[in-house]
Amino acid sequence: MAxxxxxxxxxxxxxxxxxxxxxxxxxxxxxxxxxxxxxxxWALRVLYGHHKSGGRIxxxxxxxxxxxxxxxxxxxxxxxxxxxxxxxxxxxxxxWILTSL
Numbered sequence: 001m002a003x004x005x006x007x008x009x010x011x012x013x014x015x016x017x018x019x020x021x022x023x024x025x026x027x028x029x030x031x032x033x034x035x036x037x038x039x040x041x042w043a044l045r046v047l048y049g050h051h052k053s054g055g056r057i058x059x060x061x062x063x064x065x066x067x068x069x070x071x072x073x074x075x076x077x078x079x080x081x082x083x084x085x086x087x088x089x090x091x092x093x094x095x096w097i098l099t100s101l
Contacts, residue, residue, distance in 0.1 A: 029078060040065065
């Protein structure tokens with residue numbers, strides 16, 4: 001969903017505007033990676049402590065944490081593909097699908 005924040009419609013007219021949008025989006029995704037990984041580790045530690053003390057963990061919570069883990073694992077690929085491809089957003093649905101996760 002981050003591409004909605006950083007790309008206006010219709011897509012950029014000049015290559016300089018397109019490159020600036022890619023840089024803003026990559027900074028946003030990298031910042032999400034830097035904040036998300038410690039938050040995920042913290043959540044896993046809290047859930048492990050809760051489980052160890054005899055508490056029950058909902059399947060929904062486990063699935064949400066797995067989705068967050070998948071996003072954190074895919075973010076470096078998304079940033080790399082975004083910065084390497086010139087027309088990733090216009091020609092490839094892969095970029096749109098990956099950033100919509």
